[in-house]
Amino acid sequence: MDASARAEAPGRPEISLRAARPRYGEKIIKGLLVLAAFVSVLTTTGIVLSLIEETIVFLGDVPVGDFLFGTEWAPLFNPPSFGVLPLVTGTLVVGAIAMLVATPLGLGAAIYLSEYARPGVRKTIKPILELLAGVPTIVFGYFALTFFTPEILQALFGNSIQIFNALSAGIIVGFLVIPTVASISEDAMSAVPQSLREGAFGLGGSKLQVTTRVVFPAALSGIVASLVLAMSRAVGETMVVMIAGGLQPQWGLNLGQSMETMTAFIANTGKGDIATGSIAYKTVFAVGMLLFLITLVMNLFSIRFVRKYRQVYE
Amino acid sequence: MTDERQERQREVPERGAPGVRLDVHHGDSAAPGVEGVEPKLRAQREAVFSLKEVTVRYGTKPAVRDITFDIGETEITALIGPSGCGKSTLIRCLNRMNDLIPGAAVGGRVLYHGHDLYAADVDPVEVRKRIGMVFQKPNPFPKSIYDNIAFGPRVLGMEGDMDEIVERALRHAVLWDEVKDRLKTNAFGMSGGQQQRLCIARALAVEPDVILMDEPCSALDPISTGKIEDLMLDLENEYSIVIVTHNMQQAARVSDKTAFFTVELDEDEKHRTGRVVEFDHTEKIFTNPSDPRTEAYVTGKVG
Numbered sequence: 001m002d003a004s005a006r007a008e009a010p011g012r013p014e015i016s017l018r019a020a021r022p023r024y025g026e027k028i029i030k031g032l033l034v035l036a037a038f039v040s041v042l043t044t045t046g047i048v049l050s051l052i053e054e055t056i057v058f059l060g061d062v063p064v065g066d067f068l069f070g071t072e073w074a075p076l077f078n079p080p081s082f083g084v085l086p087l088v089t090g091t092l093v094v095g096a097i098a099m100l101v102a103t104p105l106g107l108g109a110a111i112y113l114s115e116y117a118r119p120g121v122r123k124t125i126k127p128i129l130e131l132l133a134g135v136p137t138i139v140f141g142y143f144a145l146t147f148f149t150p151e152i153l154q155a156l157f158g159n160s161i162q163i164f165n166a167l168s169a170g171i172i173v174g175f176l177v178i179p180t181v182a183s184i185s186e187d188a189m190s191a192v193p194q195s196l197r198e199g200a201f202g203l204g205g206s207k208l209q210v211t212t213r214v215v216f217p218a219a220l221s222g223i224v225a226s227l228v229l230a231m232s233r234a235v236g237e238t239m240v241v242m243i244a245g246g247l248q249p250q251w252g253l254n255l256g257q258s259m260e261t262m263t264a265f266i267a268n269t270g271k272g273d274i275a276t277g278s279i280a281y282k283t284v285f286a287v288g289m290l291l292f293l294i295t296l297v298m299n300l301f302s303i304r305f306v307r308k309y310r311q312v313y314e
Numbered sequence: 315m316t317d318e319r320q321e322r323q324r325e326v327p328e329r330g331a332p333g334v335r336l337d338v339h340h341g342d343s344a345a346p347g348v349e350g351v352e353p354k355l356r357a358q359r360e361a362v363f364s365l366k367e368v369t370v371r372y373g374t375k376p377a378v379r380d381i382t383f384d385i386g387e388t389e390i391t392a393l394i395g396p397s398g399c400g401k402s403t404l405i406r407c408l409n410r411m412n413d414l415i416p417g418a419a420v421g422g423r424v425l426y427h428g429h430d431l432y433a434a435d436v437d438p439v440e441v442r443k444r445i446g447m448v449f450q451k452p453n454p455f456p457k458s459i460y461d462n463i464a465f466g467p468r469v470l471g472m473e474g475d476m477d478e479i480v481e482r483a484l485r486h487a488v489l490w491d492e493v494k495d496r497l498k499t500n501a502f503g504m505s506g507g508q509q510q511r512l513c514i515a516r517a518l519a520v521e522p523d524v525i526l527m528d529e530p531c532s533a534l535d536p537i538s539t540g541k542i543e544d545l546m547l548d549l550e551n552e553y554s555i556v557i558v559t560h561n562m563q564q565a566a567r568v569s570d571k572t573a574f575f576t577v578e579l580d581e582d583e584k585h586r587t588g589r590v591v592e593f594d595h596t597e598k599i600f601t602n603p604s605d606p607r608t609e610a611y612v613t614g615k616v617g
Contacts, residue, residue: 200465200469206469
């Protein structure tokens with residue numbers, strides 16, 4: 001008996017499996033959601049394309065080897081010099097100092113909140129910590145320049161610290177990214193199933209052993225993600241490094257002196273009245289492209305790491 | 315294997331009361347054994363736990379109330395009863411696992427070889443070294459099989475060759491032949507039954523005195539359950555085992571003594587509190603219980 005014959009069999013009411021009415025709302029919502037997803041994709045694509053375009057023009061004027069491996073950055077001088085390494089080291093040094101500050105403090109706060117704090121304490125402290133992330137970075141910048149450098153660093157180390165210096169900028173950027181590390185790491189550790197903690201306590205583990213040997217490794221992928229995100233923020237941070245770190249490129253590692261970073265150079269050059277199409281204008285894009293590539297590599301690394309070490313409990 | 319077990323059996327008496335030290339305090343060492351009271355059944359053993367009017371509260375409401383019975387050394391004691399009657403709450407008192415739950419408070423006395431587990435100077439970490447636990451759902455750490463077993467011995471700083479300790483624990487849990495070629499692979503790759511036996515092996519690796527099992531087979535299929543029951547019977551001569559189970563056949567098959575719990579409602583019928591109805595030899599509970607409620611439950615008329 002074929003399907004149509006069966007449907008028409010006597011005594012059986014007719015069955016319709018079609019929708020009672022078309023679901024237009026469903027289609028509209030779907031369209032809006034697709035649009036929302038594509039706006040960010042298109043923005044990223046547009047940024048990359050504009051960077052690439054100007055960077056190609058720039059590299060037509062300046063040999064790529066001189067740009068990437070030169071150690072003197074003086075694009076506005078006469079004769080100009082386009083060695084970007086001092087900006088790269090400035091950026092990486094500030095980022096490294098920031099992470100040296102943010103990693104222990106941020107992870108310490110995360111471990112305390114997730115494993116040691118009573119629920120009431122956690123509910124109070126975590127929002128305050130996250131509030132720190134909402135303070136505008138320019139406030140951090142002036143805090144570094146007008147308080148941290150003169151009152152703390154110069155009081156401790158005297159004349160070896162100049163008023164614009166990489167150390168102050170790096171430390172304050174570190175404070176700036178503590179909430180990023182603490183909040184995401186705390187989420188990752190809180191997500192570790194309680195059954196794992198119980199298992200470890202049941203074997204006679206102390207609180208510290210359970211935390212460091214079970215909870216921390218189980219949350220490692222989230223913790224590393226928080227650190228990479230913090231590093232990306234530190235490398236991309238502009239205001240603090242421009243205000244407190246100064247604008248003097250340095251090919252060296254003297255932390256007491258000014259060290260211009262890539263972001264500080266871009267912001268400072270972009271705010272001046274430089275002519276569109278001039279060589280100074282093009283350097284902004286070339287440095288921006290390089291910065292984009294550095295953060296891209298860091299993000300790719302973090303995605304791979306997180307995928308490799310992600311634990312699925314179940 | 316056999317030699318090993320005999321050797322361990324010889325150690326058992328030494329692991330009893332005189333050697334116990336939970337703290338600097340060294341009080342009256344053991345609860346008195348009640349020898350020869352019930353000549354028909356096997357001789358009463360020394361109590362590893364003595365519960366005296368134990369009441370556990372979460373907040374202000376008691377979850378279990380006035381629990382009094384003794385748990386014998388190297389016996390299997392089963393706790394049975396309907397859901398919500400406080401069996402898991404009670405078993406978690408025996409190694410201070412309830413400390414991890416905010417608001418949980420234990421009243422009455424829980425004596426372990428005569429020592430009050432809730433005395434002010436008792437360190438819960440010391441307690442849990444001696445009293446291991448296996449949970450309802452297998453909870454291997456997200457580490458290799460080897461590292462799961464080695465975790466306990468490492469945190470306790472146990473002496474000896476770690477490879478040997480791991481092998482001994484896995485052989486003891488009858489898991490060695492199944493996993494010896496993949497000790498370095500992640501424990502999450504094992505089946506549920508293997509994971510649970512790994513958790514038992516992990517508990518055995520620290521050479522505890524007592525093993526608490528909170529519904530260890532409820533997430534497992536009958537074959538894995540059978541393997542774990544065989545394992546419990548193997549371990550019975552060396553360890554005191556307390557098991558919470560919903561499976562009455564399991565209690566009847568493996569346990570020497572059984573405590574039957576029930577739920578009582580308070581006056582306004584809002585709050586449920588667990589009580590022990592009857593505690594006796596398992597044969598008696600299942601064949602000739604003294605309380606009609608026990609009989610109704612074990613014959614499947616209620617619950």
